Amino acid sequence: MKVLITGANRGLGLALTHHFLQEGHQVFATYRSKGEDLAHLESLYQKNHQLRTISCDVAEEAQIKQAKKELEQWTDSIDILINNAAVHLEQGRPDIGALDFSVYLPTLAVNSVAPLMMVQHMLPLLQKGQGKTIISISSEAGSIGNCWREREYSYCMSKAALNMAMRILQNRLGKEGFRIRLIHPGWVQTDMGGKGASLSPAESARAVYQRIMETVEEGMPQTHPLYIDWEGKPLPW
Numbered sequence: 001m002k003v004l005i006t007g008a009n010r011g012l013g014l015a016l017t018h019h020f021l022q023e024g025h026q027v028f029a030t031y032r033s034k035g036e037d038l039a040h041l042e043s044l045y046q047k048n049h050q051l052r053t054i055s056c057d058v059a060e061e062a063q064i065k066q067a068k069k070e071l072e073q074w075t076d077s078i079d080i081l082i083n084n085a086a087v088h089l090e091q092g093r094p095d096i097g098a099l100d101f102s103v104y105l106p107t108l109a110v111n112s113v114a115p116l117m118m119v120q121h122m123l124p125l126l127q128k129g130q131g132k133t134i135i136s137i138s139s140e141a142g143s144i145g146n147c148w149r150e151r152e153y154s155y156c157m158s159k160a161a162l163n164m165a166m167r168i169l170q171n172r173l174g175k176e177g178f179r180i181r182l183i184h185p186g187w188v189q190t191d192m193g194g195k196g197a198s199l200s201p202a203e204s205a206r207a208v209y210q211r212i213m214e215t216v217e218e219g220m221p222q223t224h225p226l227y228i229d230w231e232g233k234p235l236p237w
């Protein structure tokens with residue numbers, strides 16, 4: 001399969017890139033700043049250009065358009081798009097009296113709007129692919145039905161908005177045979193999740209990979225839940 005992954009230079013995106021490569025897929029990995037880890041993977045998987053890396057700040061539509069142009073030099077189709085890139089900008093999780101509203105729109109831009117922009121611009125390539133699969137890495141934090149937090153407004157709001165975007169896409173693109181899924185990857189030891197998290201990036205990536213491949217292979221019958229966790233359990237909207 002040909003897989004496009006955003007935010008692949010560190011954290012879960014890097015681990016997903018590694019896992020898809022190990023499983024023999026061709027990966028197009030986007031980054032904002034290419035670190036040593038992604039460059040190392042590139043050197044390991046240079047045979048047949050199994051890994052291609054592309055610079056792309058997903059909040060900048062012009063950069064998404066440019067990334068698509070680069071992609072089209074190498075392929076005329078993509079099977080799986082994985083919207084992984086996200087930010088958690090609210091430092092220290094302030095209480096209601098101390099919110100810093102300057103981070104709200106930038107959070108929504110990356111976490112909620114950019115995944116939809118990616119879909120819009122990559123759709124012609126996805127429509128030519130066999131996989132017809134769009135995955136957005138969401139979070140249990142985006143669940144309104146199971147909301148327990150008293151803080152973290154901007155991140156939670158951004159993932160709830162992402163969930164709605166993908167739900168509408170499911171209505172629109174499901175008819176064309178597209179599989180759309182929102183996957184909560186678990187609490188993962190990344191810069192965002194912190195060292196005390198329960199899953200290593202590799203463990204989460206292995207589980208998320210399984211959920212993605214099930215989605216590709218089984219298609220998306222009406223009865224399949226759209227919003228699931230890394231173990232496949234449905235999450236309440």
Ligand code: NDP
Pocket residue numbers: 006007008009010011012013031032033056057058059083084085086087110137138139140184185186187188189190191192193194197
């Ligand atoms: P990290 O903070 O470790 O990594 C985030 C990635 O997103 C980085 O590669 C970063 O690139 C990229 N990114 C951020 N902003 C942009 C942008 N504007 N354009 C392009 N890339 C960007 O997070 P995780 O790996 O933990 O998170 C991966 C996904 O999993 C996210 O969607 C997150 O919300 C979700 N998630 C994570 C959980 C966890 O416990 N870690 C729990 C639930 C969900 P750069 O290095 O350039 O900043």
